[in-house]
Amino acid sequence: MxxxxxxxxxLLCLPATTVRGAEPVAPSxxxxxxxxxxxxxxxxxxxxxxxxxxxxxxxxxxxxxxVDVRLDRNTLVYQPxxxxxxxxxxxxxxxxxxxxxxxxxxxxQLRPREAAVPPAATPAPAPAAATPAAPEPKP
Numbered sequence: 343m344x345x346x347x348x349x350x351x352x353l354l355c356l357p358a359t360t361v362r363g364a365e366p367v368a369p370s371x372x373x374x375x376x377x378x379x380x381x382x383x384x385x386x387x388x389x390x391x392x393x394x395x396x397x398x399x400x401x402x403x404x405x406x407x408x409v410d411v412r413l414d415r416n417t418l419v420y421q422p423x424x425x426x427x428x429x430x431x432x433x434x435x436x437x438x439x440x441x442x443x444x445x446x447x448x449x450x451q452l453r454p455r456e457a458a459v460p461p462a463a464t465p466a467p468a469p470a471a472a473t474p475a476a477p478e479p480k481p
Contacts, residue, residue, distance in 0.1 A: 383440040383448060386411060390435045395428065400447065402437060411439055412446045421452040 388404035398413040419426050428450075431437070436453040 383442060385438060386441055387438045388436070390431060390433050390437055392433055393428075393431050400431065400437075400439075400450070402439065410445060411441055411450075412444070413450075414446065417447045418449040419452070420449065422454045426452070 386402055386404060386409050388402040388409070391401040391403045391408055393400050400411045400413055402409050402411060413428055417428065419428055419430060421430055430452060431450065436455070438451045438453060440448045442448065
């Protein structure tokens with residue numbers, strides 16, 4: 343073990359020290375283990391009705407009505423090909439978003455548009471088999 347690695351290992355084994363006169367800070371609210379993930383983020387799914395990039399508000403039409411979702415610089419936007427920006431969100435797009443209790447979006451996922459089903463094509467007839475040409479009679 344190198345001297346630097348030994349020093350690091352010994353520092354990691356030391357007990358944590360506190361500043362004299364400082365009182366320990368009690369955590370506020372329930373412990374993280376007691377919170378369910380659903381209590382932290384809600385999911386909003388629907389169709390984008392409008393987007394106001396200046397006010398940073400995304401209006402999503404859901405089955406229960408419209409929901410205004412706030413966007414900020416930390417909002418992650420995903421599309422089927424990977425990460426993208428808020429500029430990719432257009433009215434009419436199908437989205438899914440994770441929002442907190444203040445309706446601030448942590449992430450927005452653009453759902454793929456339903457692929458248009460091509461009309462049923464009639465099968466093309468099989469090409470005729472090539473027959474060898476008959477030899478021409480000699481005069």
